[in-house]
Amino acid sequence: MSLALAHAAAAPAQSTQVFILPHGTTTLPAAAVGDLSAEARQYVAAALADDQKIVHLNHFSHHHYFVVLADKPTPGQVAEALRRNGHTLHGLLKANKVAEVYVHNLSATPAAALLLAEALSLSAYQFEGYKTDEKSRKAPALTKISLVGDAATGSDLTELDGLLQGVFLARDLVNAPLNKLNAVQFAERMAQAGDAAGYTTDILDLAKIEALRMGGLLAVNLGSPEPPTFSILEYKPANAQNTKPYVLVGKGVVFDTGGLSLKPTPNSMDMMKCDMAGGAAVAGTLFALAKNNVPLHVIGLVPATDNRPGGLAYAPGDVITMHSGLTVEVKNTDAEGRLLLADALSFAKRYEPTLVVDLATLTGAAVRALATEASAVMGTADAATLKQLSDAGYAVHERLVEFPLWDEYADHIKSDIADLSNLGKGEAGHISAAKFLERFAEGYPWIHLDIAGPAYLTAAESYRGKGGTGVGVRLLYEFLTRKLTK
Incomplete structure (x- = not known):
């Protein structure tokens, strides 16, 4: 509303x-x-x-x-x-x-x-x-x-209303439970929003995901009775000022049990309907941009599935081959979000993007470091771009704290039998997760946002409310619209 x-x-x-x-x-x-x-x-x-x-x-x-x-x-x-x-x-x-x-x-x-x-x-x-x-x-x-x-002017109010609708879309998606929003329904909701706002949606089904050999998304989906989806949201106005698109990637785990590395409950599993908040933020941002006719070419990628321990669920010790061709040893099936994102980041290379930004409720380490007050940011984009994103965060009070991606952190994700391990050490988990993603985000500038803290609040907090906050929408809208040549 x-x-x-x-x-x-x-x-x-x-x-x-x-x-x-x-x-x-x-x-x-x-x-x-x-x-x-x-x-x-x-x-x-x-x-x-x-x-x-x-x-x-x-x-x-x-x-x-x-x-x-x-x-x-x-x-x-x-x-x-x-x-x-x-x-x-x-x-x-x-x-x-x-x-x-x-x-x-x-x-x-x-x-x-x-x-x-x-x-x-x-x-x-x-x-x-x-x-x-x-x-x-x-x-x-x-x-x-x-x-x-x-x-305010009438155009100011129209723009604010379009932005708020994007935030509310993201909040609504995050607040919906699994039995009302599985991966297919999530994709369909994003497509419906695109029809209303003015962006297009291409939903890749299981057969197309298999054809693309997205081993991370397919592995996480193995324990689910429902198929995965990979949604490509594209907003490309005729007057776009950028020749190469901005690509936004959002984690779309519609519910995370932890898989065979089962999460404890209560307190860990019971709020895991929010694990697709990154994907929701991508949809909300595309909605706001399209609704307000912002002259930028922006693409959203949202890999989606739930993570369950049933059927042929992937197991600790498994080795999977990713979309990029790299192999990954699964040390913990609860480190699943990075597997979906890795496939999407590899897929993003085909667009020759100006910049790729991914958003994910990725690690408890980010929450322990920052609580619900900020998101962790890391990446390979230049310092000026990172500062522009940080400045946008301070403007809308969706603040970011930068962490390093030093070469030494690559040791945290080494595997004896595969190119990479999906789990780092006990310390700096949010950094080792980003270091994992870095291996798949090659060939373009990239920024990773770990929004695990502020994406979902268990108690009401000022205007952010209770439940899904829609974090990321106002941040990315502010950041991207500042790129416009007036």
Whole structure:
């Protein structure tokens, strides 16, 4: 779901309004006074002097809210503080059953109203799920946000709405359980989204995957009663500014039991419907780019299967031959995501890409290193490109922390009987996993994002909510659109 976003020349009388004020404001600007009584103005001034970040006036028929920008050292931190205030504001609007709100930007930060609208929309997200009892299905109170005057243009709102739809697509996919989203259904959902947004989808079935000799994807799928898929999402507008495509690769393990190296439960297996969050982020990014007619050629690759211990499941000690021709000794069947990604990274070479970025809920080591606050980043792209991606991460608060890919880490994935082992040492697991992927990402610049921490939250956290966060969509959209020549 998403809120309706609109532009308004002015706010109607007795409507609920939000005024964004500069940091340090102690008296109301004239534009925010309106018909407020002297007592009301005095109340707000006292609250501002007390350094309150959100001030609320209840007029019974309507409400006024005053949101004060934070004093932070960087624009990104100011923006994030405003998003978090937006989440708090959403709670107030929800408690007061406000259906529509008008937002005025009275600060010197041009994007402030858009940032607040973004936070309200992300906070209002609800996974519609499968509830049938009307008592348990609660319709959202807030249904429309109108930005007043020069707070934003109509094109700004259209772009924000397209981006939010991409985030919500990713969240919906991650939140769906296995019995509602197996590999085939996942591929079909991505294709349906492409039809709605404007990108094409080619779904490779089992026979085509076998013909391509994608040994990693096929091995992981051996224990499943359902076939794998390999989805190729392509957005290629006629006015694309890049001659060689950007390729996004997303891990699509729709459920991970760990295979024969079975995960313990609870706490490890019970949330593993989220193990396709990388693939969901790829779909969400393609959706946002296509919906907003961004002039870039972008391809998404999503190998998908579940990882189960049944039937002819691959076993520790097996040796498999990958799409690239390299052989891999399986030391642990729970290190399956890198096998799917390796085939996709090898396949990506045929596109002669400008850059390949993969996203995956790949390792517990990344979570232990960074918790849910950031994603780990590694790769062979040049320092300038890595910095551009990091800068985009700070702008949208989907932050990245770079780890090294020194030659010595290659020793972690040596095998006595094959070219590589799929499991590294007990330490630096997120690095050895990336070092494994590096062997298949040859011939082009490549960046790996381990999103295992922030992709899925077991408890609600500000506007990121609970469950699938859609991490990666806003990051990649910001990064890619910064590549445009204006």
